[in-house]
Amino acid sequence: MLATVEIIDLLDLTDELAEMVNQSEQMLNYIEKKRQLKQDQQSQTLIRAFEQKKEQYEDVQRFGRYHPDYRVITKETRLLKREVDMLDSVAQFKIAERELQMLLDDISAKIAHSVSEQIMVPRDGALFTDVGCGHGGSCGCNAS
DSSP, X not given: OHHHHHHHHHXXXXXXXXXXXXXXXXXXXXXXXXXXXXXXXXXXXHHHHHHHHHHHHHHHHTTGGGSTTHHHHHHHHHHHHHHHHHSHXXXXXXXXXXXXXXXXXXXXXXXXXXXXXXXXXXXXXXXXXXXXXXXXXXXXXXXX
């Protein structure tokens, strides 16, 4: 019975944490920037064009540089991607997304390190950014 009470308490605490994240400034900013991006017709038009071009790019990538349209489609895809990335609504959304990810990374690290400092926590999508590959430096990486 004691384990059940502890589990229920833990679940209550996770619900509280989830609610705090949902009410955080970062989450509210992310939701607002996402809404603005969805309402920006210019952004949506360019994003759709980029997605279509990306499908062509993926098809061309199967054959690589041997595909007759490889250079043209690759260049057009990069130009469209750059054009999408330069839009203010897209840039603002990406900033909000990065800030939210940093909050979630910080929470994950705090939880993991409360269990043990030895737990490795991925940050910015990379688990081994600061500590090497896990082979103790035998491969020449920066193992700490």
